[in-house]
Amino acid sequence: MSLKSVGALSLLAVSLAGPLLAQAQTTLEKVKQSGVIGVAYRESSIPFSYLDDKAQPVGFGVDICNKVVDAVKKTTGRADLKVQLQAVTSANRIPLLQNGTIDIECGSTTNNSERGKQVAFATNYFYTGTRFLVKAGTSVKSLADLAGKPVVSTTGTTNYKILRNLNEEKKLGIELLGAKDHAESALMVQTGRAVAFGMDDILLYGLKASAANPAELAVVGDPIQVEPYAIMVRREDPAFKKLVDDTIAGLIQSGEFETLYKKWFQSPIPPKGINLQAPMSQELRDNLKALSDKPAT
Structure with missing residues (x-):
């Protein structure tokens, strides 16, 4: 093997190692190092994640993810953490999470076994x-x-x-x-x-x-x-999933989860001030106690 060939193989090894190293980096490490967290939202998943009359993402899921961002700031010591918002669709939400474009998805994604092979889900926070x-x-x-x-x-x-x-x-x-x-x-x-x-x-x-x-x-x-809805995060990152789970558990224990539910499902919401008048389902009430991330089949 020539020296030139050895050099080429070395460069190839380095280029292949790059993605592997990036993949091994946890979400919290990535966020702390970059000072940026990628937060995905949906444009028309009312009342979970959608655009208001000022084209800003709002909703039940968005509010919960904002609480997660606050927890990330505290955990990483990055009070200056920048939130990079990214609109996603049903088709691209999983690929964008897997490739690192986004770090957390705040929408209306069903937690099921098939998707669980590609991503991880936090505690179920709605049933539909x-x-x-x-x-x-x-x-x-x-x-x-x-x-x-x-x-x-x-x-x-x-x-x-x-x-x-x-x-x-x-x-x-x-x-x-x-x-x-x-x-x-x-x-x-x-x-x-x-x-x-x-x-x-x-x-x-x-x-x-x-x-x-x-x-x-x-x-x-x-x-x-x-089926249950849950916030989506990357697989094989238990520390970040635990942070999201703990945030949701904290909201439930403090009563803030029910306050947010009433805000988005039983009160006038933007942009037209219409009340969905949707009472909390028994499945969701049960999960406020169980805190399960069990997927749909």
């Missing part, structure tokens, strides 16, 4: 079920009523997969359409391109409330599958 957003007055009341009709769901969501599987199993002949985000999915119903939008019911209530004319829309059907 798949239902349908339709135009008010339509005859659609259940999944069976959608046989042979165009139905939309947001690409990259568990809801899309659930509907695809049920469509195949029950041979419903649904024309399942995909949209890039929840706002586009809702628009497809409003413009008649789809008869229904299948998504987590709480998000549908939020989209209905924020529509130009909420009375034109309705949320129908029994929940198809109840």
Whole structure:
């Protein structure tokens, strides 16, 4: 082997070691060294994470993540920590977390076993079920009523997969359409391109409330599958997951979690001051005691 070849191999070894070293660095080490934490938000996941009338991310999940950022500042000693906000979609949220673009995702992400192979989830902080957003007055009341009709769901969501599987199993002949985000999915119903939008019911209530004319829309059907939401962090980083879990536990124990819940689910919220009037589910009440991060199947 020539000296030139040895040199080339050495350079290759260094280049390969770089990503491995970066990957081995924990989130708290990365944040402390850089002075920056990447916080992801969603643009239309009302009331968890969405843009207000000033184009600023707000919501239940955003408020909780802000508490996590405060804990990170205290733990790292970086009172000057800069928050780098990043909008994400259902399709890119996991890749952007894995490659380090974001460090924590504050949205409406379902904690399930499949995703658990790629990322880690903190304590479950909401539970929801798949239902349908339709135009008010339509005859659609259940999944069976959608046989042979165009139905939309947001690409990259568990809801899309659930509907695809049920469509195949029950041979419903649904024309399942995909949209890039929840706002586009809702628009497809409003413009008649789809008869229904299948998504987590709480998000549908939020989209209905924020529509130009909420009375034109309705949320129908029994929940198809109840699933937990949780904040998403990188895998194999127990210290950071513990910090997030401890932050949520602290909010629950102090009563602030319920205060935040009332703020976003049972009070007028921006931008239109509409009250979703969504009481806390029994599943969530149970988890305020259990503090479980158990995924959906």
